[in-house]
Each structure stands twice: as C-alpha cells, then as structure tokens.
Amino acid sequence: MTRSAERESYMIGSSDLDENDLLKIAKTIIARIYGKSSNDLLSYLIENGYIAEETLSQDTGIKSNEGRKILQYLSDEAIVVPDKVRIDGSVLHVWRLNKSALLAFVAKKLKKTKEKLELRMKYEAENTVYECPQCKRTYTLEVAFVNDFHCQYDGSLLIEETNKDIRIKTLKEAIERVEYLVKRVEQTRY
Numbered sequence: 001m002t003r004s005a006e007r008e009s010y011m012i013g014s015s016d017l018d019e020n021d022l023l024k025i026a027k028t029i030i031a032r033i034y035g036k037s038s039n040d041l042l043s044y045l046i047e048n049g050y051i052a053e054e055t056l057s058q059d060t061g062i063k064s065n066e067g068r069k070i071l072q073y074l075s076d077e078a079i080v081v082p083d084k085v086r087i088d089g090s091v092l093h094v095w096r097l098n099k100s101a102l103l104a105f106v107a108k109k110l111k112k113t114k115e116k117l118e119l120r121m122k123y124e125a126e127n128t129v130y131e132c133p134q135c136k137r138t139y140t141l142e143v144a145f146v147n148d149f150h151c152q153y154d155g156s157l158l159i160e161e162t163n164k165d166i167r168i169k170t171l172k173e174a175i176e177r178v179e180y181l182v183k184r185v186e187q188t189r190y
C-alpha cells in the first residue's frame with residue numbers, strides 16, 4: 001500500500017467512526033426534542049436514505065400520524081426533503097434524509113448548549129452560593145437573604161458553599177467537550 005492510499009484508508013476509517021458518533025449525537029438531540037419514536041424513525045432514515053409515507057408505520061413501527069408529525073418537524077429544519085420514488089409502477093411519496101442539514105442542526109443545538117453552560121458558569125463564578133449543611137440544598141444570595149440565611153425546608157443555618165471551584169471546573173470541562181463536538185460536526189462534510 002502506498003503512503004497516500006494508507007493515509008486515505010485511515011481517513012476513510014476514521015471518518016466512518018466520526019459519522020456514527022455524530023449520528024448518535026444527532027439522534028440523542030432529536031429524541032430529546034421530539035420523543036423516543038423519532039429515534040427509530042431517524043435510525044431507519046439513516047440506514048435507508050429515505051422514508052415513504054405509504055409504508056411509514058410498517059417500516060418503522062411508529063403510528064403513521066405520529067411519524068408524520070416528526071417528519072414535519074424534521075422538514076421544518078430541512079433535515080428531510082420531499083421527493084417521489086416509482087416502485088413497481090406505483091409512486092411513493094418519500095422524505096429523503098439531508099445529512100448536511102442534519103449536521104447543521106446538530107451544530108446549532110450544540111452551540112445553544114454551549115451558550116447555556118457558559119451563562120451558568122458565569123453566574124456561578126460571579127455569585128456566592130449558600131448551602132444547607134442538613135439537606136444540601138443550595139441558595140442564591142438573594143434567596144438566602146430573604147430567608148434570613150436559614151434553610152426553607154429544615155431551618156438549618158446556611159453556610160457559604162465550598163464546592164464552587166469544583167462545579168466551575170466541571171462546567172468548564174463540559175464546555176470544552178461541547179466545543180470539541182461542534183468543531184467535529186463543522187469539519188464533517190457530506
């Protein structure tokens with residue numbers, strides 16, 4: 001094997017792996033928004049390339065009105081596009097998977113996640129959090145102040161929370177992970 005072929009096969013191998021990972025992420029995100037059925041529908045779409053309205057429930061096991069609703073959502077995001085396929089003389093109305101739009105959708109959602117994490121980290125970094133030593137509930141300064149620095153549930157005296165650095169570090173790591181995923185999604189081309 002020549003050096004370039006070797007590199008090529010390595011690249012194909014690794015991009016295959018990437019694709020599976022990315023599709024797994026896409027499925028998780030979409031299932032969180034549209035429910036677990038969307039998972040089966042998306043799996044079928046990824047495997048088959050398109051899904052026919054006429055055979056939707058027998059192909060995926062999803063009730064056709066529920067499946068149509070999910071497809072409508074996916075269509076709004078341009079993740080599926082309408083098309084027609086002629087099989088044995090009859091015309092099927094199909095939805096084709098648009099992988100580029102799927103990637104764009106995943107990137108968009110990941111960026112939103114990153115923004116949320118960054119806001120939370122900023123808040124945590126700038127605000128003192130109070131903790132109940134009894135039940136471990138945490139309070140912001142405002143809420144702790146309103147309650148005279150006592151726990152609303154068991155009346156214990158609140159103390160300044162000490163795990164702040166650990167929480168910020170965890171958030172920072174989560175942000176870095178999401179950043180890495182965004183980069184990978186954006187580097188992938190179909």
Ligand SMILES: [Zn+2]
Nearest residue numbers: 132135151154
């Ligand atoms: Zn408490």
